[in-house]
Amino acid sequence: MRRHFTLARVLTKATPLACLLVLSVCGVAGAKDSACTATGKPGRYVVRVGDEHGTRTRLGPVRRGSARQQFSFTLPRGATQGPALWYTIALNYRIQFSPHSKAGFVWVTTDTQGAMSGQIEYVLSQSNKGLAIRGSSVAVNKGLRKWRVHDQADQVAYSNYLPYRGVQGGKNTLTVRAEVTEGVEVESLEILGQTGVKVTPVSPYPLKLSLHVQGAQPLEVGTTFTVLAEMRNTAHVNAGTVTINGPLFDGQGLVLLSTPQRVIARGSNYGTWRLRFRAKRAGAYSIVLGINSLCNRPATMTRVAVR
Amino acid sequence: MGHHPGTTSSHGSPAVRTLLGKLLVAAVVALGFGGATDLAKAGWAESPPIRIFIDEDAFWNYDFKSVSTYQGNVDWPVTLMFWNNASINRVKSLLNSPYDQASPGEQRAALIDFGYPWIWDGDGGRKTTLCPGAPLQPRTARHYRIYADAPPGQTGGVAGGDDRIYNLSWGFWVFGTTHFDVDECRGPGSSPWFGLSENVEDWIVSDWSAKGYAVSPDWDYFHNYEPFELQGDHYYDNNGYASAFYVG
Numbered sequence: 001m002r003r004h005f006t007l008a009r010v011l012t013k014a015t016p017l018a019c020l021l022v023l024s025v026c027g028v029a030g031a032k033d034s035a036c037t038a039t040g041k042p043g044r045y046v047v048r049v050g051d052e053h054g055t056r057t058r059l060g061p062v063r064r065g066s067a068r069q070q071f072s073f074t075l076p077r078g079a080t081q082g083p084a085l086w087y088t089i090a091l092n093y094r095i096q097f098s099p100h101s102k103a104g105f106v107w108v109t110t111d112t113q114g115a116m117s118g119q120i121e122y123v124l125s126q127s128n129k130g131l132a133i134r135g136s137s138v139a140v141n142k143g144l145r146k147w148r149v150h151d152q153a154d155q156v157a158y159s160n161y162l163p164y165r166g167v168q169g170g171k172n173t174l175t176v177r178a179e180v181t182e183g184v185e186v187e188s189l190e191i192l193g194q195t196g197v198k199v200t201p202v203s204p205y206p207l208k209l210s211l212h213v214q215g216a217q218p219l220e221v222g223t224t225f226t227v228l229a230e231m232r233n234t235a236h237v238n239a240g241t242v243t244i245n246g247p248l249f250d251g252q253g254l255v256l257l258s259t260p261q262r263v264i265a266r267g268s269n270y271g272t273w274r275l276r277f278r279a280k281r282a283g284a285y286s287i288v289l290g291i292n293s294l295c296n297r298p299a300t301m302t303r304v305a306v307r
Numbered sequence: 308m309g310h311h312p313g314t315t316s317s318h319g320s321p322a323v324r325t326l327l328g329k330l331l332v333a334a335v336v337a338l339g340f341g342g343a344t345d346l347a348k349a350g351w352a353e354s355p356p357i358r359i360f361i362d363e364d365a366f367w368n369y370d371f372k373s374v375s376t377y378q379g380n381v382d383w384p385v386t387l388m389f390w391n392n393a394s395i396n397r398v399k400s401l402l403n404s405p406y407d408q409a410s411p412g413e414q415r416a417a418l419i420d421f422g423y424p425w426i427w428d429g430d431g432g433r434k435t436t437l438c439p440g441a442p443l444q445p446r447t448a449r450h451y452r453i454y455a456d457a458p459p460g461q462t463g464g465v466a467g468g469d470d471r472i473y474n475l476s477w478g479f480w481v482f483g484t485t486h487f488d489v490d491e492c493r494g495p496g497s498s499p500w501f502g503l504s505e506n507v508e509d510w511i512v513s514d515w516s517a518k519g520y521a522v523s524p525d526w527d528y529f530h531n532y533e534p535f536e537l538q539g540d541h542y543y544d545n546n547g548y549a550s551a552f553y554v555g
Contacts, residue, residue, distance in 0.1 A: 105400060114391075119392060138473045144456070163476070299365065
């Protein structure tokens with residue numbers, strides 16, 4: 001079953017820049033996501049299966065294998081996933097499990113041309129109290145989320161960035177699929193109207209971290225040296241408190257003279273930290289640093305030569 | 308686009324190289340572990356463990372006997388990478404028979420990081436025979452372990468072991484190690500041994516392909532070459548290349 005949306009066609013005939021000029025207040029992240037928001041840079045639907053109170057698509061019952069619903073949409077010629085524009089999936093659905101279901105798994109997934117962008121996994125098990133169901137999801141920068149399902153019903157709002165190979169110029173196909181393992185039964189999967197593909201200028205990796213060893217190398221044994229860490233918030237998103245975490249290095253060759261952790265930005269888009277080391281033994285050493293934020297958590301490395 | 312179940316990709320097919328060739332761009336970082344000179348000691352891997360980066364994910368190219376990346380603590384080289392629509396439960400469900408024997412008591416650990424914090428994941432794995440060498444049981448079992456993890460979510464998530472990793476290059480992905488268990492339960496006087504990772508990787512490639520799913524054998528170099536060599540009860544043997552298994 002396949003649907004083609006006029007709205008999507010209209011929206012996607014516009015150039016990417018034009019899309020940005022008519023941005024609405026739709027956020028990239030789901031309603032539950034307050035982290036890593038881009039004030040003034042909201043996402044915009046390029047395809048939407050309906051409005052908030054409108055179109056709903058129902059799949060099921062699913063008692064074997066999988067059931068799917070496909071939606072076609074068109075992207076501008078030359079469209080790619082980044083670096084200027086980024087496409088995200090917004091998946092909103094309501095699922096009803098059968099009380100007669102056996103133990104096993106259910107996966108609710110989204111893909112474009114087979115490239116997966118959404119995957120919600122349900123684990124069904126039998127307990128003394130009957131059927132127990134746990135759900136989980138993973139998305140870029142959002143980590144793992146787990147929850148318990150009550151009364152054999154669940155409603156989910158999920159968002160994620162599409163994979164690189166899931167975006168192409170011209171015709172694209174968004175597929176929403178419910179898949180069950182043997183013995184598992186899903187009564188219905190309602191795909192709610194807010195489901196669709198959005199576009200945003202905000203990179204999934206807005207924070208960049210770089211390291212520089214100051215001074216000429218190789219260093220002499222016994223000398224102290226400085227590693228400059230620089231964080232840039234390239235998308236000016238709200239990354240919360242940005243912390244640099246303890247460097248990883250070979251303790252037999254180097255000695256850290258600075259504290260191992262430091263807040264380098266609170267709301268600002270740039271932060272630095274100068275870490276002091278002493279060269280203890282001749283050799284070539286790696287120093288790895290990472291940062292924690294509400295957005296991405298890049299780690300990077302630099303090398304030091306000591307003679 | 309992509310490799311749909313029912314087709315088997317040969318190693319190095321253009322589409323796979325396009326996607327997975329990103330690994331070549333990703334930096335491979337060897338942390339400077341000093342004191343790596345006692346390679347003759349039992350349990351030492353030939354290649355020092357390193358981190359492999361893909362987008363902003365990073366994982367170590369061996370699993371470990373405990374939560375330490377010390378070179379003498381490595382267990383087996385990473386030989387498996389499942390991508391696109393993988394989760395640990397999904398992969399184990401798809402592989403299932405003949406790998407239908409859970410082995411919860413034989414936990415090994417793998418270290419994964421996404422910047423920070425670093426996360427250890429553990430898995431007992433799945434085997435073709437739970438207790439090889441026991442009466443009426445085959446003497447040999449093929450054994451794989453699969454790892455993935457995600458950092459705690461920012462709104463109440465928890466780190467756990469039954470999950471997957473997501474990035475824009477590989478989609479939802481997990482990775483794993485392989486080896487044989489031989490005469491593990493044969494009893495006193497026997498000489499159990501473990502290993503030959505490369506051979507078991509080949510078995511899983513074959514089993515995956517036989518189920519109709521796409522796979523790229525020996526897809527890319529994971530810097531964990533191990534010449535055929537006995538170290539304690541471990542027979543190391545790995546060509547350094549991991550296979551990529553497409554999960555649809």
